[in-house]
Amino acid sequence: MQDMCIIPRPSETTLKEGFFQGRSLPPVTGDVRFSNETAIFRAQMNDAFERADNMRMRSESAAQSIVCAHGTGFADEGYGLIITEREARIEASGPKGCYRGLQTLRQLLAASLADSEGREFRIPCAEIRDEPRFPWRGFMLDCSRTFFSAAFVKKQIDLISMYGMNTFHWHLTDDQGWRLPVKGWPKLTEIGAWRTDYHVSAEPDHIVGGFYTEEEIREVVAYAAARHIEVIPEIDLPGHASAILAAHPELGCTGGPYAVEDRYGIFPDVLCAGTDKIFDFAAAVFDALGDLFPSRFVHIGGDEVRFERWKECPRCSLRMKEFGLGKPEELQAWITMRLANMLHERGKTAIGWDEVLHETEKLGLPENLIVMSWTGTEGGFEAARRGHRVVMTPMTDGCYLNFKPLDSQEEPGRLDITTVKQSYAFDPAPPVMTAEQAALVEGGQCNFWSEGIDSGRIAEYLVYPRLCAVAESLWTRPERKNFESFKGRLRAHRKMLDLLNVCHYRGPLE
Ligand SMILES: [Zn+2]
Numbered sequence: 434m435q436d437m438c439i440i441p442r443p444s445e446t447t448l449k450e451g452f453f454q455g456r457s458l459p460p461v462t463g464d465v466r467f468s469n470e471t472a473i474f475r476a477q478m479n480d481a482f483e484r485a486d487n488m489r490m491r492s493e494s495a496a497q498s499i500v501c502a503h504g505t506g507f508a509d510e511g512y513g514l515i516i517t518e519r520e521a522r523i524e525a526s527g528p529k530g531c532y533r534g535l536q537t538l539r540q541l542l543a544a545s546l547a548d549s550e551g552r553e554f555r556i557p558c559a560e561i562r563d564e565p566r567f568p569w570r571g572f573m574l575d576c577s578r579t580f581f582s583a584a585f586v587k588k589q590i591d592l593i594s595m596y597g598m599n600t601f602h603w604h605l606t607d608d609q610g611w612r613l614p615v616k617g618w619p620k621l622t623e624i625g626a627w628r629t630d631y632h633v634s635a636e637p638d639h640i641v642g643g644f645y646t647e648e649e650i651r652e653v654v655a656y657a658a659a660r661h662i663e664v665i666p667e668i669d670l671p672g673h674a675s676a677i678l679a680a681h682p683e684l685g686c687t688g689g690p691y692a693v694e695d696r697y698g699i700f701p702d703v704l705c706a707g708t709d710k711i712f713d714f715a716a717a718v719f720d721a722l723g724d725l726f727p728s729r730f731v732h733i734g735g736d737e738v739r740f741e742r743w744k745e746c747p748r749c750s751l752r753m754k755e756f757g758l759g760k761p762e763e764l765q766a767w768i769t770m771r772l773a774n775m776l777h778e779r780g781k782t783a784i785g786w787d788e789v790l791h792e793t794e795k796l797g798l799p800e801n802l803i804v805m806s807w808t809g810t811e812g813g814f815e816a817a818r819r820g821h822r823v824v825m826t827p828m829t830d831g832c833y834l835n836f837k838p839l840d841s842q843e844e845p846g847r848l849d850i851t852t853v854k855q856s857y858a859f860d861p862a863p864p865v866m867t868a869e870q871a872a873l874v875e876g877g878q879c880n881f882w883s884e885g886i887d888s889g890r891i892a893e894y895l896v897y898p899r900l901c902a903v904a905e906s907l908w909t910r911p912e913r914k915n916f917e918s919f920k921g922r923l924r925a926h927r928k929m930l931d932l933l934n935v936c937h938y939r940g941p942l943e
Pocket of ligand 1: 704705706707743
């Protein structure tokens with residue numbers, strides 16, 4: 434039996450006789466391009482759930498309707514979708530599940546409309562029952578190396594919501610640019626958001642960069658919330674700090690001068706562990722984040738810290754003595770502890786890249802810290818062994834979408850190669866984990882690092898369809914996954930992505 438063209442593949446699908454078909458669409462679609470104009474529908478849907486009654490939207494001809502209804506026995510984001518000749522009925526226990534079901538319907542309608550060039554829709558009657566495998570299904574976008582507009586960010590948020598994701602990890606700071614306004618610290622955006630770029634122009638004063646206004650950030654967060662997506666900000670500390678140091682040289686060990694980096698790599702200048710000013714800075718940043726982001730989490734980075742400045746810095750040496758630390762590497766564990774506590778006081782939980790596990794024998798890891806495993810899977814395994822919650826995003830297992838999709842000089846992307854098939858094979862909680870460890874895996878995500886990608890079009894080309902493959906790895910249980918089936922369904926999604934004006938890779942998948 435042919436699969437319905439749904440990604441991620443639902444838990445159960447049963448095809449029935451007949452078709453839900455017509456020309457005029459119920460208002461859920463907004464327009465035939467499905468370009469997100471469903472806000473009114475969503476507001477009504479949320480209201481209907483609050484009033485605990487059903488909501489019915491009829492097509493112009495009143496021949497078809499879409500119904501959202503309360504159902505029982507559904508998981509938090511689970512839903513049922515019953516498609517008959519007269520109606521498409523979504524059942525869920527709340528708006529979240531209803532929204533996920535609506536995205537499935539949106540895919541079916543969009544694929545069908547794409548087939549007929551927007552003239553009509555025709556979906557086979559079916560019964561679908563569905564729920565996600567993991568509670569954390571995310572995508573990270575690096576907006577530091579390349580500054581992407583708020584409009585582009587929103588477009589990606591809508592797309593990931595169509596693929597059942599619920600987390601957007603916003604990488605807002607790095608060596609190459611600081612993108613967050615912080616009250617009382619205007620130099621962060623005046624100086625830290627801009628850099629020279631010799632790749633674009635031979636003129637030495639060619640400047641690139643930008644930052645988001647508070648208004649834009651609130652708009653992005655609200656846009657995501659309407660799609661049941663949590664936006665998690667990341668402030669990368671204490672390494673990847675060139676943009677911070679350029680704005681505030683007093684936060685470094687040597688005092689500078691520093692510059693926002695126009696190259697890519699790992700740099701020796703990091704925040705000075707010996708000055709308390711870095712915690713005044715962190716406090717102001719965390720307060721700004723608390724004001725702008727309702728998320729339960731703040732990602733504090735912690736990756737790729739180099740220690741040579743700390744080795745030579747008299748203030749850092751004093752700090753080591755003060756806390757009885759034997760080597761500069763342990764200062765990172767100390768900073769992680771301080772930052773996690775500051776967040777805890779603000780009602781937030783810290784997330785760190787897997788290097789936060791290093792050199793923690795003496796000081797331990799902050800309680801509740803969530804470890805994001807990127808260098809491979811081992812960091813995630815270790816964190817789970819130590820009783821910490823884990824988000825898996827290993828670059829070794831198809832989660833790094835900035836890698837080339839194919840081994841070819843003509844392909845964009847850098848550092849390595851990850852095929853669509855490798856992204857599809859990603860398992861956030863592989864069978865080598867014990868059941869107890871696997872229970873600590875919140876889920877996973879794919880990451881897009883934007884070094885050397887100064888165009889949103891090329892970013893999309895690299896992200897899709899590998900993001901679709903990771904989305905299925907996060908939602909669908911292993912026994913329901915099948916790469917041949919995925920390849921078949923992808924054909925419809927390519928047309929759908931075209932319809933949505935999304936650039937996407939079309940080359941070999943393995
Ligand atoms: Zn220092």
